[in-house]
Amino acid sequence: MDVDLIFKIAAVGIIVAVINMVLIRSGREEQAMLTTLAGVVVVLVILIRKISDLFDLVKSLFNF
């Protein structure tokens, strides 16, 4: 498992936070919320595979 995963998620988070701030300042709260939602979905798609890999590892390690 690569450390790049952490940096990738942090980068997505920072980009989403910046877009969020800009949209809120310009009075588009709904779009800001949708941007946050999109960011969460993108990160979840990346992360869920890794979490599944982790659970598979735990299963194989502890003979489930």
Add this chain to the structure above:
Amino acid sequence: MGPAVRAAAIGLVGTAMVLVLRRNTAELALLLVMAVCVVIIWQVSDALLTIIDYVSVLSSLSSLSEDVLMPVFRSVGIGLTARIAGDVCRDAGESGVASFIDFAGCVCCLYVTLPLVKKTVDMVQELI
């Protein structure tokens, strides 16, 4: 020593990033916490595998059967999974969900070790 230092470094860097993210997007900060947990455990998985293999060798030397050793391994696995998931939920402020995960982990541990308890009870009955 390598994996421990790497895990510590990943933990520190990850925590700094989580602090940055938590201010504006708390949801993504939680996901980042999960990613840090996954990566840290992945770093020590090789060492864990070696330890478990050696414990298996030790058990074969002491002529312990697989039925006795398997519940121990399984309950360690369940405990690890439940602890990680519960702590992540607790970090996100959902201590209620964390308690339920802990409870589910306890129930599963009891279920897994039930054959061992049955064996012990049978042995005691034979002795009596």
